[in-house]
Every structure is written in structure tokens, then in C-alpha cells.
Amino acid sequence: MSQMSSFPGLTHVAITVSDLPASTAWYTALFGSAPVLDEDEESGTFHHTVFSLDGGMLFGLHTHPDSGTPARFDERQVGLDHIAFQCSPDALPGWVERLDALGIEHGGIKNAHYGSGISFRDPDNIALEFFAPPVSTS
Template sequence: MTTFPAVTHVAVTVTDLGVSVPWYKSLFDAEPVLDEDTGPFRHVVFLIGGGMLFGLHQFPGATGTVAFDPRRPGLDHVAFACADRAELEGWQKRLDDLGVTHGGIVDAHYGSGLSFKDPDNLALEFFAPPA
């Protein structure tokens, strides 16, 4: 074990798969590769760029009604890699075409990001390294 392994999957908990699955299908332009009820929760999983899996979990009887807040300990956001700013601009157009509200491209010395939120207010981002 000389190098730290890559991330293979991310799973987020959502309040309503009936809302989130179509939203993510549009975002990823892909169908789920798995949809199963495991007993404790149901999950729907997408295979996205680079072979990474992105899962949506819904727990029966979920009690959380407080909106996602990145200032609360836990997940802050999930970022999807873009090769460069031109690719990032392409994703901005795609979000516009999908009617997804976003914060516009923000440039910084460490790279450029395009932030947006899913139906549960989970923070997502497309990110490109500096030019």
C-alpha cells in the first residue's frame, strides 16, 4: 500500500427518489445501473465518468426535515472533474439547458468552479484546474 486509492463511489441520502432519480438521470444523461431495495434502504446507482459510481439512498421513515447545510459537520460538496475551463463552460450551458440554477463560473488561483444544488439542496460542483 504505497499510494492512496482513488474514490470508487459516492452515495448521498435523498428525501424522495421519485424526484431525485429523474433529476440525476438528466444531469448524468444516463440510466441507473442498479436499483434495489436492500432492506434498510433503497438505492439507485449511476455509473459516471471515469468508472465512478454515484448512488442515491432513500431510507424508509427518514426523519430529517432540515435542509442540507454545508456549514454543518459532514459532507460539504461533491465536485466533478473537468479537464479545463472550456469543458466547464460546456457544463454551464448544459445546466442552463436543464433549467438548473447555478452560481456561474468562479475563477480562483487554484482553479475554476461551477456550483449548483440538487433537489435536496446538496451542494455539487464542476471543477477545472487553473489554466
């Protein structure tokens, strides 16, 4: 068996949305940038709109032409619970201001021993968070 390095980080996250134009506009405002890709996937089984985030991370919005009636997201179901965007503790107040300016409801800054975060939801009710790990004092 070959030697493996540490477990690799994430390169992208893709979520399924019910209204691609509305979600694209919402995420464009949140990210402050336009998508870098907007196309039907070559197999024709889904359409994806992809944003490029800091650190080389990609964030995709998908629609599936063969899907039935869309349901609202519920983290209590098996699957995704939430997506957290990393930031520093000092950046959290700025994200509160940004969410307020965009009219996006949020829970304010919550602090815990494992870090601090701001929880909010997208148009499909998908749970999102700005998360700041605790500052190391060592």
C-alpha cells in the same frame, strides 16, 4: 506492516435524498444516463439507485425507510460540504449551457488560483460543482 501504495482514489459517492423518484429524474437529466442499479439493499435498511460515471466512478442515491422527517442539506453542518465533478477548463462553458438548458440555477464560472468551477444544488439543496483544476504549464 505491509507496504501500501499511494492513497486510493474514490470508487463511489452515495447521498441520502428525500424524494427518490424526483432525485432520480433530476440526476438522470444531469448525467444524461439512466441508473445502472435500482434496488433495496439486501439488509433492507436502505434503497439505492446508482449511476455509473466516467472513469468507473459510481454515484448513488439512498433512501432509508426508518428515517424521520427529511431535512434540507446544509453544508454548514458537520458532514458533507459539497461534491465536485472533475472536468477540463475548456468544458466549463459547455456545462453552463447544459445547466441552463436543464433549468438548474448555478453561480456561473468562478476562477481561483486552485482551479475554476461552477456551483449548483440538487433538489435537496446538496451542493455540487463542476471543477477544473488549473492547467499545468510545466
